Amino acid sequence: MKVSFNRRLLRIFAAELEKLATLPTIRFNLMAAFMLNLVLAAAFTSAGLQGAAGTQAILNTGLASMEYLQTGFIVLGVLSACSEYTGGQIRTTLTVMPWRGLLLSAKLLVLALVTVPAAFIIAGSGILYSFFMMKETAAGIEIGTVISSLTGATGYLTLTTLLSAAISIVLRRSTPAMVVLLSYYFIVSPLTMGILPGISHYFPDRAGYYMYTPFTFAEADALTALQGTGLSLSWTLMFISAAIGLYRRRDA
Amino acid sequence: MITINSLVKHRRKQEILSGISFKARPGRVTGFLGPNGAGKSSTLRILLGLDRATSGSALINGKPFAELDNPLTRVGAALDGAGAHRMRTGRAHLCWIARAAGLPRARVEEVLEITGLTNAAGKRVGSYSLGMGKRLGMAAALLGDPEILVLDEPVNGLDPEGIRWIRTFLRTRAESGNTVLLSSHLMGELAETVDDVVIIKQGQIVADGTLAEVIGKHPTLEEAYFALTTEYPGENV
Numbered sequence: 099m100k101v102s103f104n105r106r107l108l109r110i111f112a113a114e115l116e117k118l119a120t121l122p123t124i125r126f127n128l129m130a131a132f133m134l135n136l137v138l139a140a141a142f143t144s145a146g147l148q149g150a151a152g153t154q155a156i157l158n159t160g161l162a163s164m165e166y167l168q169t170g171f172i173v174l175g176v177l178s179a180c181s182e183y184t185g186g187q188i189r190t191t192l193t194v195m196p197w198r199g200l201l202l203s204a205k206l207l208v209l210a211l212v213t214v215p216a217a218f219i220i221a222g223s224g225i226l227y228s229f230f231m232m233k234e235t236a237a238g239i240e241i242g243t244v245i246s247s248l249t250g251a252t253g254y255l256t257l258t259t260l261l262s263a264a265i266s267i268v269l270r271r272s273t274p275a276m277v278v279l280l281s282y283y284f285i286v287s288p289l290t291m292g293i294l295p296g297i298s299h300y301f302p303d304r305a306g307y308y309m310y311t312p313f314t315f316a317e318a319d320a321l322t323a324l325q326g327t328g329l330s331l332s333w334t335l336m337f338i339s340a341a342i343g344l345y346r347r348r349d350a
Numbered sequence: 351m352i353t354i355n356s357l358v359k360h361r362r363k364q365e366i367l368s369g370i371s372f373k374a375r376p377g378r379v380t381g382f383l384g385p386n387g388a389g390k391s392s393t394l395r396i397l398l399g400l401d402r403a404t405s406g407s408a409l410i411n412g413k414p415f416a417e418l419d420n421p422l423t424r425v426g427a428a429l430d431g432a433g434a435h436r437m438r439t440g441r442a443h444l445c446w447i448a449r450a451a452g453l454p455r456a457r458v459e460e461v462l463e464i465t466g467l468t469n470a471a472g473k474r475v476g477s478y479s480l481g482m483g484k485r486l487g488m489a490a491a492l493l494g495d496p497e498i499l500v501l502d503e504p505v506n507g508l509d510p511e512g513i514r515w516i517r518t519f520l521r522t523r524a525e526s527g528n529t530v531l532l533s534s535h536l537m538g539e540l541a542e543t544v545d546d547v548v549i550i551k552q553g554q555i556v557a558d559g560t561l562a563e564v565i566g567k568h569p570t571l572e573e574a575y576f577a578l579t580t581e582y583p584g585e586n587v
Contacts, residue, residue: 117446186430193425
């Protein structure tokens with residue numbers, strides 16, 4: 099019996115969702131990211147209580163852990179993509195769902211669907227913690243700014259996860275993928291900011307930074323949230339396109 | 351019916367397969383023999399759409415694997431190892447496969463029962479022995495009750511009971527009109543299971559026929575195999 103395209107797509111979605119849900123390392127990683135983010139939020143809040151007040155202070159404090167929190171989402175992208183290459187699972191995947199372009203697109207979409215709520219909850223918990231601890235000093239909090247920053251943070255973490263997954267699909271092994279990604283985010287990018295400040299804004303992580311940093315709080319040559327989103331999205335789509343192109347052509 | 355036609359595979363500058371052709375027919379168990387590195391696994395991987403052929407074709411009922419509508423219900427494949435993530439349980443592994451193919455969960459329990467893995471289904475695949483991993487790979491291949499089975503070294507790592515089970519199972523499948531293609535280097539086991547034999551050496555087919563035809567004047571399949579695949583046949587006698 100012929101299977102319709104929609105039914106095929108639904109089955110791939112369901113299978114990929116089940117794969118993510120039944121991989122313990124994914125759950126452990128998200129739980130660890132949540133816990134560590136709360137610990138960092140508590141530390142930054144404790145330090146922030148001695149300083150500025152208001153919406154800026156709450157947001158700055160609540161999102162101060164983003165630089166570290168993104169590591170959890172880089173690991174999420176790496177784990178979800180490289181898990182296919184553990185134990186020869188890729189062979190099973192491709193003999194059950196041999197439509198490679200469709201499969202990888204659906205896989206990344208499922209990863210995004212799982213990441214969005216996780217990123218929203220984890221990033222939001224940091225802001226919420228800061229809010230409750232600093233509300234006495236936060237006169238006239240702007241809820242619109244908080245929501246906009248939280249949405250930006252969620253988007254940034256989701257795009258970081260997808261970009262990490264795309265690079266991991268190209269590299270196929272988790273260790274090289276982690277080395278490449280963490281080296282970029284924690285060595286190359288910070289160095290570039292000092293050496294080439296003019297163009298570092300356009301790199302995926304720096305452009306993403308403006309997705310959750312309110313324009314009014316950022317430096318003079320900053321990008322707007324929309325520009326940051328556009329650039330970050332473009333980088334992610336570029337890497338995803340390259341990953342899909344390679345995935346379709348190469349031997350499994 | 352599996353049809354391999356003038357299949358060529360180059361990897362880097364090396365020619366892995368040099369235009370091989372053969373068929374695996376319904377109702378028969380076809381044994382695919384050859385030394386390590388002869389091209390058996392490459393042929394099966396191309397047949398299953400995992401690797402790309404440089405030229406030629408490998409078809410399942412006249413179609414490339416990727417063009418099959420619901421592949422799991424047409425072809426069951428078990429290649430080297432379990433083909434499963436070490437951290438997932440055997441049952442969870444089979445469940446996502448069943449979901450991908452639109453099969454009911456009850457079928458997962460059935461194949462666990464068939465392959466004798468029911469008691470180990472809740473354990474992580476990483477804790478499985480080689481034989482249990484093979485059984486899990488077999489369970490995945492059987493999920494869709496396919497008309498064609500493609501198995502790479504299916505008895506490797508199985509205990510004597512498992513080997514006997516798989517021999518009987520494959521014979522029963524073939525006698526029901528299904529196509530079975532299996533690669534192996536265990537001549538004794540193969541001689542008791544297969545109807546047809548294809549022997550590959552350095553990417554070229556050196557024998558293709560019924561078991562009796564390939565054995566020819568040699569006393570056993572093993573003797574025929576070494577005569578066909580060894581540079582100096584006497585060295586293995």
